[in-house]
Amino acid sequence: MKCYYHKKVEAVHSCKLCAHPLCQKCARELKGHYYCDDCLQKLINGQLVAEKLPSKSPGGAALLSLIPGLGQIYNGQIIKGIAIIFLFVSFILLAESYEAGPLFPLLIMAVYFGGIIDAYRTAKLLNLRAKKLELGEKVEAIPQGSMWWGVLLVIAGLLLLLHNMGISLYWVSRGWPLIIIALGIYMLRNFFLGLKKEEEKGEEAKPKKGEKK
Numbered sequence: 001m002k003c004y005y006h007k008k009v010e011a012v013h014s015c016k017l018c019a020h021p022l023c024q025k026c027a028r029e030l031k032g033h034y035y036c037d038d039c040l041q042k043l044i045n046g047q048l049v050a051e052k053l054p055s056k057s058p059g060g061a062a063l064l065s066l067i068p069g070l071g072q073i074y075n076g077q078i079i080k081g082i083a084i085i086f087l088f089v090s091f092i093l094l095a096e097s098y099e100a101g102p103l104f105p106l107l108i109m110a111v112y113f114g115g116i117i118d119a120y121r122t123a124k125l126l127n128l129r130a131k132k133l134e135l136g137e138k139v140e141a142i143p144q145g146s147m148w149w150g151v152l153l154v155i156a157g158l159l160l161l162l163h164n165m166g167i168s169l170y171w172v173s174r175g176w177p178l179i180i181i182a183l184g185i186y187m188l189r190n191f192f193l194g195l196k197k198e199e200e201k202g203e204e205a206k207p208k209k210g211e212k213k
Contacts, residue, residue: 071119
């Protein structure tokens with residue numbers, strides 16, 4: 001891992017507060033812990049507690065998400081909120097334009113309820129991060145996106161592009177079950193990879209020949 005400030009230098013420590021990787025030149029030791037210059041200065045000035053992330057209401061974020069995207073905006077994730085709004089509107093437009101079986105209604109429900117769950121979980125993460133920062137513990141960045149939101153955006157964008165180009169989407173009504181098959185394959189892959197990792201951990205835990213238990 002490379003230093004956050006010197007991209008070509010290997011990191012040897014990480015900041016206790018912001019978790020940025022630091023090289024030997026950038027690391028500042030204080031009472032057995034390492035900090036970057038910015039965090040150390042704030043720690044000395046007593047500014048860290050005042051600058052912690054504001055408390056969020058998970059229930060309030062979920063309630064706001066009854067209008068798609070507002071919960072994410074409330075959590076400070078403006079881009080994600082706008083993306084969810086676009087997704088919701090796009091799938092409604094596609095559902096009105098094409099008969100594709102349950103595909104578009106399912107996608108609309110996935111965006112709607114997924115947005116509520118996402119807003120609730122993100123608010124809880126923000127509160128946990130604020131608490132850790134107040135206690136001077138190591139904190140992690142809050143994810144601004146996810147693979148699934150990205151996949152849905154790509155699907156919606158491609159379908160809308162084909163629609164705007166006048167290309168018929170009749171095949172969607174017949175081929176949409178392929179999405180279910182792809183998701184099943186993905187989940188099975190993760191399941192078997194998890195089993196393999198558990199087996200590898202078990203093998204590593206076994207004492208080697210000649211070693212005492």
